Amino acid sequence: MQISKSLRRLIYWELGIPLALLSIGIYHGLMQTIYRSGVIHQSNFAHLDYYQGLTLHGVINAVVLTTFFAVAFGHATITFYLKKEPNKIVAWTSFWLMTIGTGLAAWAMLSGKASVLYTFYPPLKGHPFFYLGAALLIVGSWLPLFDWARMYVQWKKVNAEVKTPLAVLGTLVNFTIWFVCTLAVAYEVLVLLLPWAMGWTPTVNVTLARTLFWFFGHALVYFWLLPAYIMFYTMLPKLAGGKLFSDLAGRIALFLFLLFSVPVGVHHQFSDPSISKGIKLFQGLLTFGVAIPSFITAFTLAASLEYAGRKRGAKSLLGFFGKLPYLDPNRFLFAYLIAGLFLFIFGGLTGLVNASGQLNNVVHNTAWLPGHFHMTVAGPVFLAIIGMSTYLYSKTSGKRIFLPKVNVIIPYLWVIGILIFSTGMSWGGLIGEPRRTNLGLTYLNPKDPLFTPEWVPTTMLALAGGIIMFITGVLFFIVFFGTMLRKRVQEPILELPVSEVLHDEKRIPLFDQFKPWLVTMGLILVLAYTPALINAVKNTGPGAPRFTPDNPVPVTTENSVGKTVKNGSVNTSEITGKLVKK
Ligand code: HAS
Secondary structure (H helix, E strand, O other): OOOOHHHHHHHHHHHHHHHHHHHHHHHHHHHHHHHHOOOOOOOEEOOEEHHHHHHHHHHHHHHHHHHHHHHHHHHHHHHHHHOOOOOHHHHHHHHHHHHHHHHHHHHHHHOOOOOOOOOOOOOOOOOHHHHHHHHHHHHHHHHHHHHHHHHHHHHHHHOOOOOOOHHHHHHHHHHHHHHHHHHHHHHHHHHHHHHHHOOOOOOOOHHHHHHHHHHHHHHHHHHHHHHHHHHHHHOHHHHHOOOEEEHHHHHHHHHHHHHHOOOOHHHHOOOOOOOOHHHHHHHHHHHHHHHHHHHHHHHHHHHHHHHHHHHOOOOOOOHHHHHOOOOOHHHHHHHHHHHHHHHHHHHHHHHHHHHOHHHHHHHOOEOHHHHHHHOOHHHHHHHHHHHHHHHHHHHHHOEOOOOHHHHHHHHHHHHHHHHHHHHHHHHHHHOOOEOOOOHHHOOOOOOOOOOOOOHHHHHHHHHHHHHHHHHHHHHHHHHHHHHHOOOEOOOOOOOOOOOOEEEOOOOOHHHHOOHHHHHHHHHHHHHHHHHHHHHHHHOOOOOOOOOEOOEOOOOEEEOOOOOEEEOOOOOHHHHHHHHHHO
């Protein structure tokens, strides 16, 4: 379909700005693997500090890119399926709020005043602009939801008996999850952190801040994931040359995400002493609940791929895998989506390990975690984002893809990089390698008493994977920005691949309306979070020892005989020996 110039421009900016910033994000990803592997023994490189780089890496890649993309993709799906453009004033206001917010936070991070990582846990304190920027980015991303909801209600009035298109349902579910979960982080930022950063309040309840953050934080990962799921359900079967096995399966999966995405945040706090066991158990069980829609997706997509493979001539049991268009430059989006799905098998399995309370004790805060989330957010999510960005840009600009044969191998190179990287991180995590630590300063510095040679092979593997990922990232930039620089050769249109459905079940009202699901979502949230928040307010905890960025040993800690000592005033290996073993 034809779309207005204003909407086209909006989509270009919403894709282009975060992708340009991604160059900083990817550079710092490579630097992480270099610092961690002990190739350099420095706390900073090129005037950018380790934690500053890690903050830029996490915030740009996981928050800015994903949020801008979700909004741009939402505009595209809603416009395409409802055949109507969103309100331009709302859409552009949202864009400017997100852009100004990103600018403020970027300034704070680049000037070294907010090296607080993407989780910004207190007592780490950032510049007020960092928190203000985060709040503006979030509020900006809320606005389109209200406009899309208005468009949907209008559409439904005319099409009461027609099933809501799956992509529209997915977009509305996703932004509803986003709206609900960001209420908590907006409270954390505006009521707890910003006044504290401004010096108006002397202290902050760390446990409450963490609990509010994780109310948001795990739903955030599904906000990242659902645009990819929309592509898997509505586009992948078509790109594979087949049909979606079941439309109802997609609807059930999406509504289950609405129920279970938010009330699981406490699984990030299994080790927080302030939260009681019962609530950890309850949210742990709900976490297994949130894996169900992904299992439904795995089987539905496998059946859809099988159908496509058989249509293309496959005969044997698993022969259909060999008949799919993996390297077809004209269907490059298939390559991006299937590569992401493949990674998600491992991302999902490692997630289930994290969710199991006892296993979590082994992996929490170790390198295992980045191993897990690079096979999820840097797997299916990232590949769907960059693949769809190239696709949307090329279609809506009428330009041909630059280097199409390179474009189609990018996702596979990325898979190789991630698999090597995540193997190194996961293996390292299992033998105690901590996350978020500049290992090159201590643990991987042969001159340091903390030197831990077992982590040399694991961090070297992660480095090798990091280098491959970095090179792949550069290839992506060449393809995407190379496409931008080309001349228009076709009529610019908004066109998305649309999968037909093999089993198009008749419309079941329950799976075509939001009210019952929203009410159930509210109930589960109250049950899951009231006790957790009461715990957080009541049990603020005894406080934690202080750390400096260059040493994993607390500045002040208790020695083996229970005396408080200062780091450096005792034999540190005595204390750290215990920490390392733990
Ligand atoms: Fe997670 C921590 C549990 C999914 C991201 N997760 C994180 C963090 C991030 C993250 C960023 O319970 C770190 C946060 C931090 O900084 O501290 N996660 C889970 C569970 C799932 C899960 C149970 N996570 C995700 C997704 C993410 C993501 C999705 C990003 C997009 N995660 C945890 C837990 C922690 C955690 C704990 C906290 C740990 C701690 O101690 O701190 C589930 O949703 C996973 C379900 C997925 C599946 C896989 C289904 C497979 C599919 C593929 C089929 C493939 C086909 C194609 C058909 C069951 C759909 C085949 C094709 C071929 C060619 C073979």
